[in-house]
Amino acid sequence: MIIALTLLTVAVSAVTIISIWQSQRIKNFNAEITRYEENRYLMQQLTMAVLDNETGARGFVITGQRNFLEQMIVSERKLDELRIDLLKRTTHPVLSKLLNDSLSPIIDLRKEFSWQMVALVNSNKTEEAKKLVLSGVGKHYTDETRRIAAKIDTIRSSLLNEKRTANEAFVRDLNGFLILILLIILVLSIFNFRQLARIYKRQKETELQLRQGEQLYAALFYKSPIAKWIVAPETSTMLDVNDSFCTLFNIARENVIGKTTAETGLANSPGIKEAVFQQLSEKGCVRNLEYKTILANGEIKWVSMSIDPIKLDGKDCFVGASADITSIKEKEQLIAEMNAGLEQKVLEKTAELRKNEKKLQELNDSLERMVEHRTAQLSVANKEMEAFSYSVSHDLRAPLRGIIGFTNIIQEDYGAGMQEEEKRLFAIIRKNTEKMGHLIDDLLDFSRLGRKEISKTTVDSQALVQEIIDEMSKENPRTDAVEWKTSQLLPVQADLATIRQVWVNLISNAVKYSKSNPKPIIEIGSYSEANQTVFFVKDNGVGFDEQYKNKLFQVFQRLHNESEFEGTGIGLALVQKIITRHEGKVWATGEINKGACFYFSLPNETYATKNS
């Protein structure tokens, strides 16, 4: 729009300048024409003066009258004046040259010729002068002058014509240019007009929106459920309030508008004004300022107030919004009362809890003391047990050594004189004593195992079992008859010394209880099962009655007569104790006279993690 207006101004200025220029040019040309006319006139005067000169000179010669001479002198003066004037007014070089080089000398010759004739007359040689007139020389000069003058005029006229043609062409071009500019002006004017129309339309729309906005804000103000009010701070006059305001404060509209806040009696809460001023000076507005007010009818209201500065007709005003929070406050108070009650209850419960905690602590302390006491007792019992074991080991065996040793002495020293029956009885004493020794040893082994540390290493079961079988074969000739069936045994994490004892006990049991079979077969194997490795020793011996199998692993419990199978009843109990200490399990299957199979399992998590 601004660009278009600027362009329009520039175009109009251009038109003006061009018009001025054109008129100036026309004026100049007109002046040129005038000068041309003047020059032509001067030229005619000059020609006339030459004629006068000739006429004067000739008249004087022929008549001898003085007045012709005067005419000649006058024309001569006039000739000089005209010649100078023309030279002054002529600027064109061709014309100047013609004037100077052609016309001026001819004029001078003319003048000289005239004076020549005058001189002849004056010396009374009138006849000679007349001859000179008749010679035609003078006329020749006059004609020559007229011819040059005519030539100058022709040149002047053609120069003027050239200028005129150029001028006309220029004016035509300029007119075309002017039309172009005028067209541009027309386009720009149309554009500007359209723009103006658009601006006008927009203004109308804005006005409409403004009016609608005003209506909307008026509705927002007057129809708001929140009490709203506008106050002029200079006079503290209430300018406007809405219906909610009147309802909230139970006051008629006419009793508020135009009245000061003091007159309405609504700013009666102590400290409220100070609080408002403080917030206004700090933040420039008031936010959710809660206060209690007592209405004219004595009703108590809780109000939450916010105030913002606005401009109304250029004046600073405040618009306020007051919400009725009486019910919220009442609920809050109720909650506070309930909280207080709750807190009291919590305090009571906490106290109770503390009491219980203390009681628990006391109980714990007493329990701890009891545990300490029991531990001490247990430790004493353990020590006693050790002392007992030691005592059993040493003191019970000493008398046995005496019995057996001195019985031997009797047999050695007096055996020769003894009867067979006496020898047999001594042998019984000896056998029983030895058995008691074994019992003591086994019992000690069994009780000692409870205290012994289990230190696990990777045990090569295959090598261990083979070594035990080889050893057993050397000591016990009965094993010669045995057919061994051992499959590849899995390695396992176990305490080597005790696990060796397990294998020895199980294998020796298998050998012992299969001696009645003429073709004893002992099968030893292993398999993996749910994070554990299971080993088994199977024989085809006497087996056992499954209904007594719960007694198999108990100390001193035997399922066979001693006269049939020697033993103290400790072996399997020991096996169970060792495997239990390894966190494994033992079990057995069997049938009378069809053999037995003893299993034990060992956990292999540690094995698995160590080898992964």
Place this chain on the structure above:
Amino acid sequence: MLQKTVEILLVEDSIDDAELTIREMKKHRLANELFHVQDGAEAIDYIFCKGKFADRTIEQRPKLVLLDIQMPKLNGIEVLEAIKSDERTKTIPVVMLTSSKEDPDIKRCYELGANSYIVKPVNFDAFTAAIRSIHYYWLLLNETPVK
């Protein structure tokens, strides 16, 4: 008898065990110059020539000591400690006698410098075999075995 160079000193509180031991040693001709004392205190007196053995000289060292662990007054370990901590006597070989091979004192005895131990078994044949192994020490100490 006291002036005589004792080859083997038997320290044993049980008279029965001592009698059986001496009999077995005699059977194997090991007890010709054997002296028996009945407790640790007496053993110390004998070795260090004190009390009723004051007329002995310390140079008359026994070639071997058979020392029971479990004894009244001074026990075998205390006697062993005394022998092994004295420069004059610490080279005497000491074989401990014990009733059980699982005796926790055995480890202690080895730490104190005991040379070996023998379990006194109930089965006397085995004990005889054990006594016989003392022969090894005997050969070690004497180039000419005792007749």
